[in-house]
Amino acid sequence: MTSSPTPAPDSTTWIATQPRNRRRRGPLARFIRKPLGVAAAVLLLLGVVASFAPSLLTSIDPQAADFANVLSGPTAAHWLGTDSLGRDILSRIIYGTGPALLGVLIAVGVAALVAIPAGLAAAMFRPVDAVVTRLNDLVMSIPGIIVLLMVLALSGSMNWAMVAVGLLTAPGLVRVVRSSAATVTEEPYIAAARVFGVGKWKIAFRHVLPRIAGPILVNVSLIAANALVTAAGLNFLGLGLTPPTPSWGGLVADGAAVMNQQPWTLVPSGGVIAITVIAFVLLGDAIRDVTAEGWTAGRSKGASITRATTVPATSSDDAVIESADALLRVRDLSIAFPDADGSARSVVQSVSFDIGAGEAVGIVGESGCGKTITGLGVLGMLPGGARVVSGSIQLDGVELLELSPRERAAVRGKTIAFVSQEPMTALDPLFTVGYQISQAVRVHTGASRKRAAARTLELLEQVRIVDPKRVARSYPHEISGGMAQRVSIAIALAGAPRLLIADEPTTALDVTVQAEIVALLRTLQEETGLAVMLISHDLGVVSALCERAVVMYAGQAVERAPVGELMSTPLHPYSAGLLSANPHFATPGSRLQTIPGSVPPPDKWPVSCHFADRCALATEACRVGPIPLVAVAPGRASRCVRVDALQTEGVAR
Amino acid sequence: MLILILKRVLISIPLLFVVSVLVFVLQSFIPGDAAQQIAGPQASPEMVEKLREALGLNLPVWEQYARWLGEVLHGSLGTSLLNGQPVIDALNQRLPTTLSLVIGSTVIATIVGVVLGVISSRGKGAAARFIDVLSIAGLAVPGFWLALLLITVFSVQLGIFPATGYVAFADSPSEWLRSLALPVAALSLTGVTAIAKQTREAMLDVQASDFIRNLRANGIPESAIVFRHALRSSAVRIVTISGLLFIGALGGSVVIEQVFGLPGLGTLAVSATTSKDLPMIQGIAVYFTLIVIVVNLATDIAYGWINPKVRTS
Ligand code: SF4
Secondary structure, X not given: OOOOOOOOOOHHHHHHOOOOOOOOOOHHHHHHOXXXXXXXXXXXXXXXXXXXXXXXXOOOOOOOXXXXXXXXXXXXXXXXXXXXXXXXXXXXXXXXHHHHHHHHHHHHHXXXXXXXXXXXXXXXXXXHHHHHHHHHHHHHHOOHHHHHHHHHHHHOXXXXXXXXXXXXXXXXXXXXXXXHHHHHHOOHHHHHHHHOOOOHHHHHHHHHHHHOHHHHHHHHHHHHHHHHHHHHHHHHOOOOOOOOOOOHHHHHHHHHHOOOOOHHHHHHHHHHHHHHHHHHHHHHHHHHHHHHHHHOOOOOOOOOOOOOOOOOOOOOOOOOOOOOOEEEEEEEEEEEEEOOOOOEEEEEEEEEEEEEOOOEEEEEOOOOOOHHHHHHHHHOOOOOOOEEEEEEEEEOOEEHHHOOHHHHHHHEOOOEEEEOOOHHHHOOOOOOHHHHHHHHHHHHHOOOHHHHHHHHHHHHHHOOOOOHHHHHHOOHHHOOHHHHHHHHHHHHHOOOOOEEEEXXXXXXXXXXXXXXHHHHHHXXXXXXXXXXXXXXXXXXXXXXXXXXXXXEEOOEEEEEEEHHHHHHOOOOHHHHHHHHHOOOOOOOOOOOOOOOOOOOOHHHOOXXXXXXXXXXXXXXXXXXXXXXXXXXXOOEEEOOOOHHHHHHHOOOO | OHHHHHHHHHHHHHHHHHHHHHHHXXXXXXXXXXXXXXXXXXXXXXXXXXXXHHHOOOOOHHHHHHHHHHHHHOOOOOEOOOOOOEHHHHHHHHHHHHHHHHHHHHHHHHHHHHHHHHHHHHOOHHHHHHHHHHHHHHHHOOHHHHHHHHHHHHHHHOOOOOOOOOOOOOOOHHXXXXXXXXXXXXXXXXXXXXXXXXXXXXXXXXXXXXXXXXXHHOOXXXXXXXXXXXXXXXXXXXXXXXXXXXXXXXXXXXXXHHHHOOOOHXXXXXXXXXXXXXXXXXXXXXXXXXXXXXHHHHHHHHHHHHOXXXXXX
């Protein structure tokens, strides 16, 4: 939607280009499908009727005293019983509805009128923002109840008090409007509308406001609920609407006076307040959901795979497996995510590789190829409902997929450890570096606090940190990214693991630090016999550390080879592409060639060669069926039907 | 950190000023005054006028305010128009009741809310729905109504707790607890639900963060991840809500004190407003604002205690 090359003549065109694809039904039709929302709406409509024409709903005068039936429970004549003067409670509730809803309307109206323009202005005009924020803080610190009491004493009118309630609750709404509007204004089409000179206020009210209607409505429904309860509380205190005028709060007070004789009187009076509040909240939620569905494609959260899974039939990986006594042995690993409709969407398809003890193996590919998911699968920590649909993961001959979650957790940190990409978010910002390392030490070795502290310093030295004592005392925000990555590695080493899964460990760092971290991993590998599974998009990093590499593309292993051979003679067009796109290996003088296009999302993966759309060598044969991964040379396998062409001609670099 | 606190304190001085001006201005609009109230309906206009002069109510608003401000600078908040009692004495006498109630309900709400929130963040669908339902109930059940319900059940029917009245802590700690149990319970329900919901959401957000994944990937036990790391990260949000709850409970205490007949600032506020006892109202407004300022300050200090980044900056 952002790539439209022709400038839109007017902003409405931009609006029309937003994603609306899932908008199958009108808003009303969607609303009707929400039973709770409909029930709430019906109830509030009933309240409106009660406000304007209470006599339509009851024939009993709210002031008529029936002294023969004082304090009765529910009877045929008095459905909700009577109060201490024998007045009909139902009738008093119905006659009390008008003032109650009017009060809510006033409070909500005032809050909205003040807060929506203020919040929008704060989001769109920087200088206004400071003023609005200051004012907001001020109003929030004013003791609201004192103001209310004074306004009531001053005017004696409930309506003025509700104006005050509106003003006092406006700051919350201002915040909601401001923060959600700020998010929306960053969206491309709003920015575009700005570029085309659409006035800021016009953008605010025509484009931003409809988009943030959801959060606003939810907050407004909370303001309504709050206003109703506040008004009832004031009336309960005998302020504002005073007896004998029927009011909901006053009814509770009446009930309180006689609750020892007839506790029932409390039930209908409190009940009507509670039910009305619930109606406000549910209506707000329902309308929010309806508007939200209008804007976003309905993606079901927390979905799980319910339908029978049909993972595309890729041939099982029968190519040569390298080492016989592998530490980690992954076979035909397939991982799938649940789709919105409950079917499985496979993101990793039949991936196999081995990692020998002390060996470093690289998993290479662009992002979106399934490398990280593969790593998390080995760790047994697949996110968001993803699961292994088939295959095997063996560690030292033990099938990990057959272990219980508890047993798998015991493997983590002890045998397999993990280092992630972004060192600055990899550490808990609230604990010192030393604490985080020694926590890991104590968990894995059961060492005492003192022993763990000593071991912590050793580990910091082992990852070549110069001043371990000082660093141990530091918090993560006080150390550099490179140092944070060393600390992450130290934590991973705390349990003396045999395999380290390093997910893009250098990507977030600058070049010199990258080299240092790679060197560190290499030393650790030599010193401790640690095996490394290095996940990276960068063939340069992989070649600096690994003996062998698995190239992954769009969920599949497309090539497996010793790193040296992979670099000199790639036997898959994707590997060749990665190579010529990497500044380290480009032929001097020639231009860097990026692979055209990008990795397709999992739902666009064909059954045939996944790379076909980006491949310069693609022919008809590539698009007929699944391409098997086959052995093409000793210790090498490739998933390409045109390996021969590659071997003889090489890919045009 | 010290600078941060100092800054906060400096910002709050104009706030007190604004609130006191606001009270004066609003008050000056109220028809009738305390003189009329004190003299009674039978009093002759001359008598009322005399009283008015004696009380300084005949002066223009700004002059009344200037006088009041002068008194404040001398460490006094004036005297009650009704009975001549120094306002400060009246307020200090009632402050412990209100503070016991409001602090008690905030603490209870925070503890119970965090426990419920953590439990529900660990659970799946049903636990989440339970919290959603609970939080709607927290909004829907008015505190004063819940108070009456609690009195009916626990005082009238079971006779476990007294229905009304307050016993000072100094007189009898156990009776103090008993006299506060029901008011605190009535005042904390909304808070419990709000904290539970926020805790749940904060915990779920933190669970998605990188460092939690790394802790798990490196074998740190789930209990340490939840209670040490995730909960501490969520604490910033929980503290914010607790602070807001405290301020909300301050407002709610007015009604709750009335229901339970507690001699706190809330009951005083109601009676002072109905009798238009201006110095008293002014004093209560100042106290309430001061409490809000202190709570905000405490919240800031708590942020610093939780987050080293705030502490060192
Ligand atoms: S199979 Fe065909 S399309 Fe796929 S990589 Fe080989 S040559 Fe390219």
